[in-house]
Amino acid sequence: MLSVVDLRKQYGATVAVDGVSFEVNRNEIVGLLGPNGAGKTTTINMILGVLEPTSGTILVESIDIATKRSQVLQRTNFAAVYAPLPGNLTVIQNLRFFGLIYCVKDLSARIETLLDQYDLREFRDVKCGVLSSGEQTRVSLAKAMLNRPALLLLDEPTASLDPAIAREIRIKIREYAAAGEVGVLWTSHNMYEVEDVCDRVLFLSHGRILLQGDPRTLPATHGKESLEELFITLANQVANEPERA
Amino acid sequence: MFSFQRTSAIVLRQLYLMQGSPARVLPLFAWVAIDMVTWGFITKYLNAVSGSGFNFVPSLLGAVLLWDFFIRVMQGVTTTFFEDVWSRNFLNVFATPLSISEYVSGLVLSSIATSSVGLVVMLVLATAVFGLSFFVYGVLLVPYLLVLFFFGIALGVIGCGIVLRLGPAAEWFIWPIPALISPLAGVFYPLSTLPAWMRFLSRLLPPSYVFESMRSIVLKRPGSPAPLFWGAALDVVFLLLASWFFRAIFHHAVRTGLIARYSAESLN
Numbered sequence: 001m002l003s004v005v006d007l008r009k010q011y012g013a014t015v016a017v018d019g020v021s022f023e024v025n026r027n028e029i030v031g032l033l034g035p036n037g038a039g040k041t042t043t044i045n046m047i048l049g050v051l052e053p054t055s056g057t058i059l060v061e062s063i064d065i066a067t068k069r070s071q072v073l074q075r076t077n078f079a080a081v082y083a084p085l086p087g088n089l090t091v092i093q094n095l096r097f098f099g100l101i102y103c104v105k106d107l108s109a110r111i112e113t114l115l116d117q118y119d120l121r122e123f124r125d126v127k128c129g130v131l132s133s134g135e136q137t138r139v140s141l142a143k144a145m146l147n148r149p150a151l152l153l154l155d156e157p158t159a160s161l162d163p164a165i166a167r168e169i170r171i172k173i174r175e176y177a178a179a180g181e182v183g184v185l186w187t188s189h190n191m192y193e194v195e196d197v198c199d200r201v202l203f204l205s206h207g208r209i210l211l212q213g214d215p216r217t218l219p220a221t222h223g224k225e226s227l228e229e230l231f232i233t234l235a236n237q238v239a240n241e242p243e244r245a
Numbered sequence: 246m247f248s249f250q251r252t253s254a255i256v257l258r259q260l261y262l263m264q265g266s267p268a269r270v271l272p273l274f275a276w277v278a279i280d281m282v283t284w285g286f287i288t289k290y291l292n293a294v295s296g297s298g299f300n301f302v303p304s305l306l307g308a309v310l311l312w313d314f315f316i317r318v319m320q321g322v323t324t325t326f327f328e329d330v331w332s333r334n335f336l337n338v339f340a341t342p343l344s345i346s347e348y349v350s351g352l353v354l355s356s357i358a359t360s361s362v363g364l365v366v367m368l369v370l371a372t373a374v375f376g377l378s379f380f381v382y383g384v385l386l387v388p389y390l391l392v393l394f395f396f397g398i399a400l401g402v403i404g405c406g407i408v409l410r411l412g413p414a415a416e417w418f419i420w421p422i423p424a425l426i427s428p429l430a431g432v433f434y435p436l437s438t439l440p441a442w443m444r445f446l447s448r449l450l451p452p453s454y455v456f457e458s459m460r461s462i463v464l465k466r467p468g469s470p471a472p473l474f475w476g477a478a479l480d481v482v483f484l485l486l487a488s489w490f491f492r493a494i495f496h497h498a499v500r501t502g503l504i505a506r507y508s509a510e511s512l513n
Contacts, residue, residue, distance in 0.1 A: 011502075042502075048340035050504045052496075070246075070342040078340060086332035093261045100254035101341045143337075 001026055001183030002047065002151050007056035009042055009207075016042045018207035019056075024151070024183035029174070031198035031215060032187045035235040039207040040187045044080070044153050047185070049073055060151050074102065079144040080155035084136050087129020091120055091139050094128055095146065102147035114142040117172065133160035141169060145176070152176075152184045158193060170197050191215075191228035201227075203234055210234060247350075251343050255351020256358065259325055273359050274366040277313045281367050284309040285375035303381045304463045305433065308456055310367045310377070312432045315393040315452060316423045317363040321356025322401025323408075323419055330413050335507040345495055349488075352405065353398055360397070364390075382462055385473070389455045392476040396451045399483035406487075406494040409503070431456045451476040451483065 002024040009017040017039040024030045032040050045051035047058055049069050058065045058072075065072040085094045092111065099107040115121045118138040123131060128139055137160050144152060154173070158166035174197060177184050188194050194201060195215045203211040211218065211234070215227050224230040263269045288301040295301070329338055338348070371377035379386050404419040411418070429443060430452040436444050447453040454476035498504045 041505075045502065045505045048336075050336060050340050050499060051502045052500045070344055073340065074342040076340075080336070083333075083336045085337060086328075086334050088328075088332055089258070089261055093258075097254050097258045097261070098337070098341070100257065101251050101338075101343050103248060103250050103342070 001028075001061060001181075002185065003057075003059040003062075004043070004047070005057040005059075007043065007046060007058065008054045009039075009046060009051065010054045015207050017046070017053075020204070020207065020209055022202055022209065022212070024185050026181055026183060027177055028199045029177050029184040029186055029197055031194040031201035032185055032204060033189075033191075033194060033201050033231060034204035038204040040204055041080075041082075041155060042207075043204070044078070044155055044185070044187065047151075047153060048076065048078055074147065075150040076153065077102070077144040077147055077149035077151075078153035078155070079137070079140040079157050080153075081137070081157070081159045082155070083140070085128050085139055085143060087127060090125050090127050091115070091123050091131075091142075092125060094139060095142060098143050099146050104146050110146060114145055117145075118142040134162060134165055137161055138165070138169070141173075148180065148182075150180075150182055152182060154184065154186045156188055157186070158188070158190070166193070173197070191226065191231055195227050203231070205234065247344070248342075248347060251347045252350045252354060254343075255325065255348065256354045259328070259355045259358070262328060273317075273362045277317065277363045277367050278370060280309055280313050281306070281370040281375070285371065288375065302375055302377050304460055306371055306375055306377050307379075307382070307459065307463070308432050310371055311389060311393055311455065311459070312423075312427065312430075312452070313367060314360065314364050314390065315397045317360035318356055318394050318397025319401040319404070319423065321359040322352045322398060323404045323416075324359075325352045325355040326401075326405040326408070327416060330408060330416070330507070333507060335504050339499075339504050345492060349402060349405075349491065352401070356398065356401065360394075382459065385458065385462065388473050388477070389459060392451050392455050392473065392480055395477075395480040396483060399480065399487040402487035402491050406491040409491075409498055410494045413507075426450060426452075429453065435460060449479065451479040454479075 004023070005021050007017055007020045008015070020039070020043060022030070032043065034040050042051065046053050047060075047065070049065050049072070060072045060076055063072050085098075089097065095111045095114065096107065099111060104110050115124060118141055120135070120138055120142060123135060123139075128136055131139065137157065141157060144154070152173075157173075158169055161169060170193060173184060176182060186194075186198060198215050201212065201215045201218065202209050211222075213221065219225060219227050219230045222230055224233060284306050288305045291301040291305070329335055368379075372379070382389065400422060404422060407418060408415045429439075429447045430450050431439070431447060432452070436447050436453060436457060439447060454472040458472050
């Protein structure tokens with residue numbers, strides 16, 4: 001679904017992403033982990049076409065985003081905690097607006113389905129700005145599902161949800177990934193969630209992939225009790241390394 | 246491939262925002278109506294005190310109407326763009342299949358819809374209350390409006406590029422642009438009134454050809470249509486410049502990550 005090859009982003013002397021290569025396969029959920037500033041969001045922004053890589057290639061379903069941006073983004077969607085939908089539009093207005101942009105067929109029916117799936121029916125005509133952060137996240141996720149994306153990018157999608165709703169959302173996304181021809185790239189700081197959801201994880205630090213593997217077996221391979229312990233150990237090691245130019 | 250559906254989404258979003266929002270609907274016609282009333286009475290007063298028999302209505306009130314139309318067109322483009330600035334929506338909008346040409350076309354279509362409302366209100370007030378007859382201008386009224394329309398679109402797009410490049414606070418550079426170019430455009434007086442260096446700048450602005458031509462007709466000294474062709478040619482130059490400028494700024498924003506940061510700012 002997604003193939004990232006030798007991706008690099010440099011701002012002046014600062015290297016934000018340094019030669020990252022990875023793949024997300026069909027029906028696979030890949031966790032992109034790392035401490036703050038590791039380059040996760042920069043990587044996601046490059047895959048979304050809103051940030052131009054300094055070098056490297058991004059292919060979605062074997063199509064290069066650098067040359068066929070619209071075609072790639074037609075098959076991609078995202079939800080990010082830092083990109084809420086416009087608060088001055090209602091839930092239905094936001095979904096209709098983005099549904100038109102994604103040229104979703106039978107849009108009204110698709111919106112009705114998503115309102116039910118994400119438990120948003122009672123907020124249908126409520127402006128997104130007055131919803132709680134958890135409700136706003138559910139609207140963002142509904143937006144992310146509008147075009148039935150082949151590649152779904154989720155940047156901390158459950159960060160503002162209570163544990164019960166977060167679990168429900170995880171189940172829905174797992175079902176979506178399992179049922180369709182879809183790959184999911186998921187960032188999260190919640191290691192229990194990552195263990196629960198992801199088929200594979202990539203540990204990113206200082207713009208490089210340090211480790212990758214199955215989140216359920218990776219800790220033991222490195223002599224750690226849990227993914228969280230492994231994450232903290234790696235993050236501390238990296239924090240103690242001298243900063244690269 | 247260009248999608249009219251994606252472009253129509255931008256227009257539909259503006260309609261949604263205007264529903265039940267007096268702050269967005271009122272400016273479409275209130276300020277131009279106030280301008281018409283104010284200048285309508287000024288021209289009536291001038292007609293009364295000048296005693297020359299010269300009718301100030303077509304030259305002054307007509308000029309205000311055309312100038313306000315240009316301002317509405319420009320602001321139609323910029324305010325549609327500002328909606329994305331104000332709601333920190335760039336990341337959501339530009340991480341979609343929407344192309345720059347589809348987005349800018351959406352801004353232009355929104356502007357046509359909103360500026361048409363202002364134009365109709367001005368025409369009704371100027372003709373019904375102050376007796377402005379557009380037969381005075383004849384068929385030239387259409388090219389006048391078109392030259393001003395395209396110049397408004399071009400300046401609006403350039404304004405959007407400036408705000409995209411410099412950040413949300415730069416919108417305060419955009420609102421006064423019509424006031425800044427108004428003295429050079431010769432809206433109320435012939436260009437011959439201006440000093441030579443200002444006249445040189447005036448010749449670079451399409452509206453100056455419209456207002457010069459309009460005054461010639463009102464004074465019953467119709468000249469050649471050449472000035473209007475110059476206005477139209479300059480419009481083409483400004484439209485090309487605006488298109489290049491916005492694309493260049495957008496690509497800069499994608500290269501530097503400005504698009505993503507516009508959204509990230511909302512976390513601060």
